[in-house]
Amino acid sequence: MADEPHILLVDDERDIRDPLAAYLSRNGMRVTKAENAAVARQVLSAYAIDLVLLDIMMPGEDGLSLASHVRATTKLPIILVTARTEETDRIVGLELGADDYVSKPFSPRELLARIKAVLRRVNETGGVVRAPDTDSYGFGPWVLKSGERELVDADGVAIPLSTGEYNLLHALVTHPRRVLSREQLLDLSQGRELAAFERSIDNHISRLRKKIEENPSDPKLIKTVWGGGYTLATDVRKL
Amino acid sequence: MRRFLPKSLIGQIALVMAVALLVAQAINFSLIFTERQRVSRAQIEGPATSRFIMTAQRLAADPDDERTEWHERRRRGRFVLSDASVLPPGVSDPALVARLRESAAAAGVTLRDARAISGGAVEPSERLRERTPPERRDKMERRFDRLQTLILSAQLEDGRWVNGRVVTSRPNPWMMLRPLAATLLTYLIILGAMLLVAARIARPLRDLAGAANRFRGNSEAPQVEPRGPADVRHAILAFNAMSARVGAMLDEKDRMLGAIGHDLRTPLASLRIRAESVEPEEEGARMVATIEEMTSMLDDTLALARTGRGVEQLRAIDVAALVDTVVEEFLALGQPVEMKPGGRAIARIQPNLIRRAARNLIENAVKYAGAARVAVHETDDGVAIDISDNGPGIPEHELANVQEPFYRIEPSRSRETGGSGLGLTLARAAAQAHGGELELANRTEGGLTARIVLPRGDA
Numbered sequence: 001m002a003d004e005p006h007i008l009l010v011d012d013e014r015d016i017r018d019p020l021a022a023y024l025s026r027n028g029m030r031v032t033k034a035e036n037a038a039v040a041r042q043v044l045s046a047y048a049i050d051l052v053l054l055d056i057m058m059p060g061e062d063g064l065s066l067a068s069h070v071r072a073t074t075k076l077p078i079i080l081v082t083a084r085t086e087e088t089d090r091i092v093g094l095e096l097g098a099d100d101y102v103s104k105p106f107s108p109r110e111l112l113a114r115i116k117a118v119l120r121r122v123n124e125t126g127g128v129v130r131a132p133d134t135d136s137y138g139f140g141p142w143v144l145k146s147g148e149r150e151l152v153d154a155d156g157v158a159i160p161l162s163t164g165e166y167n168l169l170h171a172l173v174t175h176p177r178r179v180l181s182r183e184q185l186l187d188l189s190q191g192r193e194l195a196a197f198e199r200s201i202d203n204h205i206s207r208l209r210k211k212i213e214e215n216p217s218d219p220k221l222i223k224t225v226w227g228g229g230y231t232l233a234t235d236v237r238k239l
Numbered sequence: 240m241r242r243f244l245p246k247s248l249i250g251q252i253a254l255v256m257a258v259a260l261l262v263a264q265a266i267n268f269s270l271i272f273t274e275r276q277r278v279s280r281a282q283i284e285g286p287a288t289s290r291f292i293m294t295a296q297r298l299a300a301d302p303d304d305e306r307t308e309w310h311e312r313r314r315r316g317r318f319v320l321s322d323a324s325v326l327p328p329g330v331s332d333p334a335l336v337a338r339l340r341e342s343a344a345a346a347g348v349t350l351r352d353a354r355a356i357s358g359g360a361v362e363p364s365e366r367l368r369e370r371t372p373p374e375r376r377d378k379m380e381r382r383f384d385r386l387q388t389l390i391l392s393a394q395l396e397d398g399r400w401v402n403g404r405v406v407t408s409r410p411n412p413w414m415m416l417r418p419l420a421a422t423l424l425t426y427l428i429i430l431g432a433m434l435l436v437a438a439r440i441a442r443p444l445r446d447l448a449g450a451a452n453r454f455r456g457n458s459e460a461p462q463v464e465p466r467g468p469a470d471v472r473h474a475i476l477a478f479n480a481m482s483a484r485v486g487a488m489l490d491e492k493d494r495m496l497g498a499i500g501h502d503l504r505t506p507l508a509s510l511r512i513r514a515e516s517v518e519p520e521e522e523g524a525r526m527v528a529t530i531e532e533m534t535s536m537l538d539d540t541l542a543l544a545r546t547g548r549g550v551e552q553l554r555a556i557d558v559a560a561l562v563d564t565v566v567e568e569f570l571a572l573g574q575p576v577e578m579k580p581g582g583r584a585i586a587r588i589q590p591n592l593i594r595r596a597a598r599n600l601i602e603n604a605v606k607y608a609g610a611a612r613v614a615v616h617e618t619d620d621g622v623a624i625d626i627s628d629n630g631p632g633i634p635e636h637e638l639a640n641v642q643e644p645f646y647r648i649e650p651s652r653s654r655e656t657g658g659s660g661l662g663l664t665l666a667r668a669a670a671q672a673h674g675g676e677l678e679l680a681n682r683t684e685g686g687l688t689a690r691i692v693l694p695r696g697d698a
Binding site for chain 1 (some may be wrong): 500507510516534554555556557561563568590
């Protein structure tokens with residue numbers, strides 16, 4: 001990867017494309033603009049792109065279709081931009097293999113932070129994009145659904161989790177019966193959302209315990225390991 | 240009393256039909272019953288009175304005949320000529336007396352007086368009992384059970400009385416069994432047929448009502464299978480067409496709202512990006528704040544336009560945990576919002592709608608009172624979300640007004656406090672979309688409590 005990451009910005013709106021390209025350029029990125037999916041395909045074949053920033057709603061071939069094309073032919077990370085805020089869009093986008101998602105109007109600073117986070121993650125994994133998790137994990141009486149980002153009990157009642165709680169629980173259920181230090185938990189759970197982890201891991205653990213433990217003062221699922229961190233003390237079934 | 244009456248169409252038809260039929264059949268049956276009884280008595284009593292009159296005639300006609308008694312051999316009647324009646328006056332069976340006089344008139348005999356009763360059972364004599372072999376005794380006794388005695392007494396023209404005991408058969412007590420059975424059978428057949436017809440009308444009507452209730456304004460407009468009588472089928476077809484039209488209109492509205500949302504968000508996004516490079520920086524920050532306010536206004540307007548539209552699926556959800564995640568958002572921004580710890584509170588809700596409603600109410604509390612306390616608890620038939628503050632509250636007469644769209648208590652302060660003017664309206668619409676309510680009340684110790692009441696649904 002070059003020093004300046006090369007971003008492909010696909011948006012049919014000039015009013016977004018131009019100022020956003022200018023903003024990203026000012027912040028140390030090389031930006032190539034495309035106003036539709038056809039141009040984007042040409043750019044993709046002609047340049048070494050590091051990340052695709054993609055508007056979902058476009059006339060002609062839409063962003064989702066282009067995203068699945070990119071995912072099928074390359075390993076490039078994708079961040080989707082949408083003017084809608086409906087949950088289903090987010091889920092569809094993430095299931096298609098997008099790495100992150102922002103909705104209009106977004107703070108350009110936040111977008112920049114997310115681009116950097118995704119690029120950093122790609123760097124760390126050696127260019128291999130980790131497809132976002134859409135699996136469901138059963139543990140104890142609970143099921144954690146990654147696609148919908150929610151926790152469901154045995155009766156099918158959904159227990160909403162904050163982003164921080166979800167990320168932490170996701171880190172725990174994907175590493176069952178392993179002792180995870182606070183630092184590891186931070187690394188594992190901070191990936192997608194940045195703002196969520198201003199409060200400490202311990203605080204989130206105690207909130208999670210209140211939601212999932214039968215007796216939060218005598219936890220059976222999330223156990224504290226003295227001097228080590230936390231562990232999910234149960235088997236996890238992938239559903 | 241009223242509440243015991245059936246309310247459904249089929250129930251009412253059944254009840255009315257059953258009662259009307261019962262009355263009609265009862266009248267019919269009683270007519271048949273009297274007629275049958277009359278005929279049966281005439282058949283039994285007619286010959287007996289005729290025999291009595293014949294004998295009386297014979298006893299009275301021959302003044303030389305010294306006999307004052309006449310025994311019928313086979314029929315076991317016994318007639319006595321006497322100076323007095325064996326029956327006291329006033330005990331007579333008028334129908335039997337009438338029949339006696341009828342027979343006398345037919346025979347050309349004039350009676351000065353007539354008395355008659357149907358007397359009791361007939362006992363077999365000792366001799367007959369002894370002569371009957373034991374295995375046939377039961378049968379014999381049963382035959383006697385079917386017999387009765389008539390005691391007849393008539394005063395002839397010369398003042399003498401003829402008293403007679405005549406054995407006849409008893410009217411068959413089971414005589415009415417067959418007409419009764421026939422009546423009941425008719426009753427059941429007609430009632431069953433009526434119920435069948437009523438059910439044919441009522442069931443499609445019930446389907447229709449169910450579909451109208453299920454209609455949540457989304458594109459899956461409920462279609463009812465047209466069945467039943469033609470009138471009902473027409474109503475169902477009309478309903479289907481109407482719900483399809485309404486669904487299409489609402490879909491059109493949604494597409495329009497989506498387009499408006501998209502078309503407004505894009506320039507807002509453009510402004511938001513440009514605002515980042517505005518100098519001086521405070522000016523840029525102020526622009527960002529304005530843009531964000533416009534965005535939330537747009538979101539609220541779109542959300543309000545879509546409430547009750549059933550865009551979101553109802554799901555069983557722990558409302559306490561849901562509200563807790565909203566509180567967590569405020570805490571993450573360093574705002575003084577406190578969540579009272581409590582147990583689970585489960586209801587079937589549209590999570591995003593309720594999340595938005597709770598967020599609006601907490602935002603209001605923080606804005607007007609500086610801090611908010613949130614509690615979620617189960618009620619008898621659902622869940623209540625309480626958001627309380629220690630602010631100035633709302634004057635009692637304004638409590639209803641503030642829930643109206645864009646209503647502000649103090650117009651002069653509106654720019655300062657900001658907000659879309661839709662927060663409470665949206666919270667109320669969200670509660671009502673779930674069949675619940677938004678309740679605003681000033682607390683006695685000062686401040687306001689906003690309560691979202693949600694029914695449990697079928698959770």
